[in-house]
Amino acid sequence: MKLSELPVGASAVVREFLNSGAAFIRLREMGLLAGTPVTLIRAAPMGDPLEIKLRGYHLTLRKSEAEHVIVELAAPK
Amino acid sequence: MIPAPHITRAPGGGVAGPARLPTYALVGNPNCGKSTLFNALTGLKQKVGNYPGVTVEKKVGTAYTQHGQPITVIDLPGAYSLAARSPDEAVTRDVLLGRRGDTAMPDRILCIVDATNLERNLYLLHQILDLGRPVIVVLNMMDLAVKAGLNIRVARLEHELGVPVIACEAVNGKGIIDLKLAMSRADLPLSRHAWDVPAPIAPAVAELQASLTASDGKPPLIARAEALLLLTDPDSVRVAGSTPLSARTHDILRGWQERWHAQGTDWAGTLVNSRYEAIGLIAAEVVLRQGTTGPTPSDKIDAVATHPVWGWLTLGAIMTLLFFSIFTLAEFPMNFIDDQIAGLANQVKDTMPAGDLRDLITDGAIAGVGGVVIFLPQILILFFFIGLLESTGYMARAAFIMDRLMSRVGLNGKSFIPLLSSYACAIPGIMATRTIEDHKDRLVTILVAPLMSCSARLPVYLLMIAALVPGERVPVATKVGIMLLMYFLGTFGAFGFAWLFKRTLLKGEPPIMIMELPPYRIPGFKDVTLHMLERAWIFLRRAGTVILGISILLWFLSAYPKAPAGAPPQAQLAQSFAGRAGHALEPAIKPLGFDWQIGIGLISSFAAREVFVSTMGVVFNAESDDQDTAPLRQALLEARWPDGRVLFTPLVCFTLMIFYVFAMQCISTIAVVRRETNSWRWPLFQIGYMTGTAWVLSFIVYQSGRALGLG
Numbered sequence: 001m002k003l004s005e006l007p008v009g010a011s012a013v014v015r016e017f018l019n020s021g022a023a024f025i026r027l028r029e030m031g032l033l034a035g036t037p038v039t040l041i042r043a044a045p046m047g048d049p050l051e052i053k054l055r056g057y058h059l060t061l062r063k064s065e066a067e068h069v070i071v072e073l074a075a076p077k
Numbered sequence: 078m079i080p081a082p083h084i085t086r087a088p089g090g091g092v093a094g095p096a097r098l099p100t101y102a103l104v105g106n107p108n109c110g111k112s113t114l115f116n117a118l119t120g121l122k123q124k125v126g127n128y129p130g131v132t133v134e135k136k137v138g139t140a141y142t143q144h145g146q147p148i149t150v151i152d153l154p155g156a157y158s159l160a161a162r163s164p165d166e167a168v169t170r171d172v173l174l175g176r177r178g179d180t181a182m183p184d185r186i187l188c189i190v191d192a193t194n195l196e197r198n199l200y201l202l203h204q205i206l207d208l209g210r211p212v213i214v215v216l217n218m219m220d221l222a223v224k225a226g227l228n229i230r231v232a233r234l235e236h237e238l239g240v241p242v243i244a245c246e247a248v249n250g251k252g253i254i255d256l257k258l259a260m261s262r263a264d265l266p267l268s269r270h271a272w273d274v275p276a277p278i279a280p281a282v283a284e285l286q287a288s289l290t291a292s293d294g295k296p297p298l299i300a301r302a303e304a305l306l307l308l309t310d311p312d313s314v315r316v317a318g319s320t321p322l323s324a325r326t327h328d329i330l331r332g333w334q335e336r337w338h339a340q341g342t343d344w345a346g347t348l349v350n351s352r353y354e355a356i357g358l359i360a361a362e363v364v365l366r367q368g369t370t371g372p373t374p375s376d377k378i379d380a381v382a383t384h385p386v387w388g389w390l391t392l393g394a395i396m397t398l399l400f401f402s403i404f405t406l407a408e409f410p411m412n413f414i415d416d417q418i419a420g421l422a423n424q425v426k427d428t429m430p431a432g433d434l435r436d437l438i439t440d441g442a443i444a445g446v447g448g449v450v451i452f453l454p455q456i457l458i459l460f461f462f463i464g465l466l467e468s469t470g471y472m473a474r475a476a477f478i479m480d481r482l483m484s485r486v487g488l489n490g491k492s493f494i495p496l497l498s499s500y501a502c503a504i505p506g507i508m509a510t511r512t513i514e515d516h517k518d519r520l521v522t523i524l525v526a527p528l529m530s531c532s533a534r535l536p537v538y539l540l541m542i543a544a545l546v547p548g549e550r551v552p553v554a555t556k557v558g559i560m561l562l563m564y565f566l567g568t569f570g571a572f573g574f575a576w577l578f579k580r581t582l583l584k585g586e587p588p589i590m591i592m593e594l595p596p597y598r599i600p601g602f603k604d605v606t607l608h609m610l611e612r613a614w615i616f617l618r619r620a621g622t623v624i625l626g627i628s629i630l631l632w633f634l635s636a637y638p639k640a641p642a643g644a645p646p647q648a649q650l651a652q653s654f655a656g657r658a659g660h661a662l663e664p665a666i667k668p669l670g671f672d673w674q675i676g677i678g679l680i681s682s683f684a685a686r687e688v689f690v691s692t693m694g695v696v697f698n699a700e701s702d703d704q705d706t707a708p709l710r711q712a713l714l715e716a717r718w719p720d721g722r723v724l725f726t727p728l729v730c731f732t733l734m735i736f737y738v739f740a741m742q743c744i745s746t747i748a749v750v751r752r753e754t755n756s757w758r759w760p761l762f763q764i765g766y767m768t769g770t771a772w773v774l775s776f777i778v779y780q781s782g783r784a785l786g787l788g
Contacts, residue, residue: 025309025346028353029158029160030197046478055196056193056225057197058595059593060473060480065590065591
């Protein structure tokens with residue numbers, strides 16, 4: 001599923017990027033790589049951008065970018 | 078034109094002594110405590126300016142070894158990666174790669190990493206170790222890491238990297254002595270950390286490295302690091318003042334990129350992956366997680382501060398507090414300053430013989446200095462708040478909340494605080510745009526910021542509303558309504574023009590919002606104060622000198638040529654240069670319903686828009702002060718055109734307010750825009766589009782009002 005479709009509070013693992021532009025290189029440089037576990041913390045009050053947690057810190061990105069990140073829902077603990 | 082501030086080069090080879098002490102560059106991610114560490118190392122021994130040609134802040138300071146010898150430290154802008162995405166990051170990259178003529182390549186690098194967020198911080202360090210320079214790693218915020226349940230094995234990290242690692246808490250000065258000891262070491266080891274460049278790109282790296290060494294004169298290690306960077310970062314941000322690549326290297330790079338593009342492989346991403354793989358191995362050795370902790374204090378604050386309902390209320394409350402402080406708290410020091418300036422002017426008037434010199438001192442110089450200093454309390458409060466918002470981490474939350482709204486006009490959430498600050502004064506707002514990474518977004522924000530009605534327009538609105546609707550007959554709600562309409566028009570104009578510019582003139586990629594939400598932190602009072610004083614000093618130097626100069630010029634224009642002795646002040650003004658300029662301006666502003674006397678007011682507004690009020694006082698010979706504008710209001714209502722028509726009809730008052738909403742009249746803002754955009758092109762464009770809009774809208778309002786029989 002797409003990172004943009006992840007329910008709030010759910011954890012997932014990044015599988016692949018559907019796009020390779022400057023924004024996606026930067027996302028990877030920020031540590032969002034295939035295999036990285038992420039949690040969707042919340043959406044901003046108006047629904048966009050999204051706040052995710054990865055590698056112990058919080059990052060925002062817009063839905064327009066999150067749409068190009070494919071994730072796999074982690075099994076609930 | 079005032080030249081950009083210039084930083085003197087660090088004392089280099091000329092210094093006596095056997096070996097000159099090395100120059101250090103301080104680098105690190107944003108939000109890792111870099112400025113706090115820089116302040117702790119250098120104290121107040123700092124010089125702040127711009128890198129020539131770009132509006133990126135250059136900070137150079139001096140730290141002292143235990144033996145009292147000075148060490149130069151350059152605080153480079155915060156960066157997540159050397160593959161630059163913003164002018165700030167581009168400057169950091171170019172200084173480290175020795176590409177800038179204005180800053181010698183630093184001898185050693187101090188890389189500060191946030192212990193609570195080690196993996197991502199190690200990414201930049203990993204790129205920096207490639208440079209082949211001696212590196213000292215500063216592991217900051219160790220106390221917070223312990224609180225977060227992280228046990229970081231410092232000795233192990235030092236072993237893995239092969240360079241000194243100093244554990245540190247910059248906020249309370251812990252570890253600074255150890256750091257200074259390490260910095261004064263005569264020899265530092267080079268990193269022995271090795272990582273595998275993916276085999277398929279090794280030939281590309283080798284060829285680029287060879288070309289960089291041969292054609293660009295780079296030392297081999299730097300050349301290798303630069304080759305890796307060029308391959309990670311195909312369309313990198315370039316900044317003025319940095320040496321471009323040689324044609325040969327450029328062609329080789331282009332060749333590889335085209336080959337890979339044809340093959341459909343993404344080597345840039347692969348390169349990032351291999352770095353993170355190496356980092357993952359280090360982190361697994363070094364970081365021990367001690368159980369899972371519950372929600373952090375930051376998480377709890379964010380549950381409220383970014384909540385769909387409470388988030389808006391929090392933002393509203395903070396902004397209300399900000400404006401309450403600016404408009405009420407600042408009043409006391411402002412009144413005090415006003416009294417002091419008036420007292421000083423009176424003192425000079427009493428002691429000096431009457432004459433031009435006395436008038437120049439009192440009406441030109443003292444009034445000019447007063448006009449500058451009177452704005453300081455507001456500006457200081459605003460800068461203090463902005464510094465507080467930045468250092469607590471709330472600024473990022475405000476951008477997060479506002480991003481969706483700002484995206485409607487093609488901007489991102491980071492433009493919100495600069496635009497909001499412009500309601501108080503456009504100058505701090507424009508100076509706060511440096512947090513916007515994207516060059517075009519920043520420029521658009523700067524271009525529209527002066528449309529937000531600033532506090533200097535307030536006295537003009539108040540006077541016009543008083544003349545428009547005499548208080549006795551009209552309910553207060555009408556006056557408030559008109560005032561709100563003016564603020565709305567300015568805001569609407571700002572967003573409308575932002576939308577327009579983002580679609581035409583400064584068309585670009587839709588801005589991305591990849592932004593860290595750092596944990597909330599208690600700000601260091603010293604850091605925020607220092608930040609405020611630095612900004613205020615820039616204001617005084619840039620805006621202050623301009624306001625002072627304009628005040629003296631305006632005094633001269635209104636004092637010469639002399640009217641016959643004994644003439645009343647308004648007769649003097651009428652036949653002065655300023656009066657003549659008003660007459661010359663009349664044909665252009667008559668279609669708006671303004672006469673030459675209003676024209677003088679428009680001209681005098683160049684010092685600061687509020688000067689319009691006192692100029693009207695002189696023009697119409699009304700004795701009034703700030704507290705009581707009733708006599709001036711009366712005088713305005715009695716003013717007539719030569720043919721006996723009423724000058725300040727309600728329609729003219731309204732049109733004049735419209736003009737003030739849109740016109741670019743503030744010379745100090747122009748000076749600051751010139752500094753922040755590094756060219757005259759944008760401030761001139763701004764004068765043109767704003768004043769043009771003001772004229773056209775005023776024309777439409779006045780002429781339609783006349784056609785409807787309102788004037």
